[in-house]
Amino acid sequence: MITLETTDIKAIINQQQDFFQTGKTKDVNFRLTQLKILKQLVIENKEAVKEALKADLCKSEFETYATEIGVIKEIDYAIKNIKNWAKPKKAAVPWDFFNYSAKIYPEPLGVVLIIGPWNYPFQLIISPLVGAISAGNCSILKPSEIAPHTANLVSQLISKYFPPEYIKVIEGGVETSQKLLAEKFDHIFFTGGTAIGKIVMAAAAKHLTPVTLELGGKSPCIVDSQINLEHTIKRIIWGKFINAGQTCIAPDYLLVDKKIKADLVQSLKKCIQEFYGENPEISPDFPRIISQKHFDRLTKFLNCGEIIAGGETNSETFYIAPTLLDNVSFTDAVMEEEIFGPILPIIEYTDIEEAINLINSKPKPLALYIFSDDKNLQQKILQETSSGGVCINDTIMQVGISSLPFGGVGDSGIGSYHGKAGFDTFSHDKSVLKNTFLFDLNWRYAPYKGKLSLLKKIIGG
Numbered sequence: 001m002i003t004l005e006t007t008d009i010k011a012i013i014n015q016q017q018d019f020f021q022t023g024k025t026k027d028v029n030f031r032l033t034q035l036k037i038l039k040q041l042v043i044e045n046k047e048a049v050k051e052a053l054k055a056d057l058c059k060s061e062f063e064t065y066a067t068e069i070g071v072i073k074e075i076d077y078a079i080k081n082i083k084n085w086a087k088p089k090k091a092a093v094p095w096d097f098f099n100y101s102a103k104i105y106p107e108p109l110g111v112v113l114i115i116g117p118w119n120y121p122f123q124l125i126i127s128p129l130v131g132a133i134s135a136g137n138c139s140i141l142k143p144s145e146i147a148p149h150t151a152n153l154v155s156q157l158i159s160k161y162f163p164p165e166y167i168k169v170i171e172g173g174v175e176t177s178q179k180l181l182a183e184k185f186d187h188i189f190f191t192g193g194t195a196i197g198k199i200v201m202a203a204a205a206k207h208l209t210p211v212t213l214e215l216g217g218k219s220p221c222i223v224d225s226q227i228n229l230e231h232t233i234k235r236i237i238w239g240k241f242i243n244a245g246q247t248c249i250a251p252d253y254l255l256v257d258k259k260i261k262a263d264l265v266q267s268l269k270k271c272i273q274e275f276y277g278e279n280p281e282i283s284p285d286f287p288r289i290i291s292q293k294h295f296d297r298l299t300k301f302l303n304c305g306e307i308i309a310g311g312e313t314n315s316e317t318f319y320i321a322p323t324l325l326d327n328v329s330f331t332d333a334v335m336e337e338e339i340f341g342p343i344l345p346i347i348e349y350t351d352i353e354e355a356i357n358l359i360n361s362k363p364k365p366l367a368l369y370i371f372s373d374d375k376n377l378q379q380k381i382l383q384e385t386s387s388g389g390v391c392i393n394d395t396i397m398q399v400g401i402s403s404l405p406f407g408g409v410g411d412s413g414i415g416s417y418h419g420k421a422g423f424d425t426f427s428h429d430k431s432v433l434k435n436t437f438l439f440d441l442n443w444r445y446a447p448y449k450g451k452l453s454l455l456k457k458i459i460g461g
């Protein structure tokens with residue numbers, strides 16, 4: 001990895017600004033071609049992506065396919081819809097503007113910066129890039145240094161398939177990120193933790209650069225008594241332990257109706273065994289924690305409450321078993337920050353109001369999960385809580401629907417992407433109003449004498 005100096009970074013930005021000025025990226029056919037090249041990049045390098053993720057996170061081939069290479073679906077969706085998204089859209093005009101026509105022209109922003117995290121290090125760089133390409137921008141990508149094999153692969157692949165004046169990867173850690181953030185971009189798209197999100201936004205403010213912040217948080221999972229137990233536990237265990245819990249929208253903790261807690265706990269334990277065997281450490285399907293820092297952070301949480309399943313660790317391989325915690329209180333360390341690992345606290349409630357109040361006492365989460373067949377209860381929770389998104393009777397799957405905007409609210413983020421939302425994030429909606437030369441109405445011009453009564457009629461009130 002070559003660490004770039006500020007002068008090199010400025011040169012790359014200048015080069016991209018010059019390329020953007022040629023207007024090539026504004027051509028919708030150019031964008032379409034680039035999306036097809038991006039798809040080819042993913043398809044032709046599936047093996048290399050798999051190897052990189054194995055090295056960084058010990059990810060199984062299945063999970064790599066489902067959650068990283070699966071970005072192909074997002075590219076396909078953009079390929080299918082881009083011509084429609086990019087078209088100017090007619091806007092309605094009121095009757096007193098009858099001589100005007102109004103249109104909204106989506107236009108690209110220019111040179112954008114995309115900063116990625118380490119947990120889905122391929123998908124979370126490529127997916128925002130789909131939006132940036134679709135909208136007609138040039139992009140600088142900064143993958144996470146914490147997943148070095150994937151960062152290096154992304155860098156090699158992007159430089160093989162795209163010219164640097166159009167898309168360029170800049171590898172590096174915090175220092176590189178800071179050097180990039182000191183420069184002026186036309187948009188910054190950041191995925192990562194809430195604390196770093198604040199640093200990114202402060203840096204962007206110096207240049208009045210708009211930001212999209214895809215952050216994290218504690219996503220609660222409410223489990224009511226009216227459920228299909230078997231389906232519920234499978235969907236929870238899968239969503240929590242995929243990528244060893246290192247998923248921004250993983251159910252962070254369970255809020256369970258007291259009446260079914262004992263049954264649920266028994267079934268959850270059984271399901272962990274069914275999925276990962278007696279000893280998940282030797283399961284080919286269970287990943288590892290990314291780094292020593294995160295391993296140490298997570299093992300401290302094992303001192304909270306009571307371990308009722310799992311709890312085993314291996315400091316040499318950064319293994320932490322799928323773990324269930326009982327008797328956890330809301331003031332325990334594990335409930336004070338996003339867990340982001342394979343530890344699932346189970347908290348009981350007697351009345352749904354109690355669960356809703358607990359959720360509302362914390363910052364707004366990225367995702368909220370409801371397991372219940374009771375439509376009134378579903379509606380009540382939807383109405384009385386706020387979160388980036390909600391998934392009812394399942395986990396994680398909401399992220400796979402390109403027509404649903406994906407993003408947080410409050411502490412879990414600003415803005416959204418995926419599908420049209422990604423196109424919009426990287427576009428400016430330029431409003432264009434056109435008058436006619438065929439005639440001119442005199443009512444607004446001075447002298448105003450005798451014209452006020454007509455104005456009052458037009459405005460009303």
Ligand code: NAD
Pocket residue numbers: 115116117118119120124142143144145146172173174177178181191192193194196197199200213214215216217247248249338340366408413
């Ligand atoms: P992070 O915030 O530590 O790092 C993200 C990126 O920011 C990296 O590229 C890193 O180099 C850079 N960075 C780190 N410190 C910086 C600093 N001081 N100044 C400038 N740049 C800096 O996040 P992470 O640990 O890679 O990812 C985990 C977090 O990301 C979790 O909170 C998770 O919920 C969140 N996340 C959110 C989403 C989402 O779509 N909303 C997706 C994945 C992860």
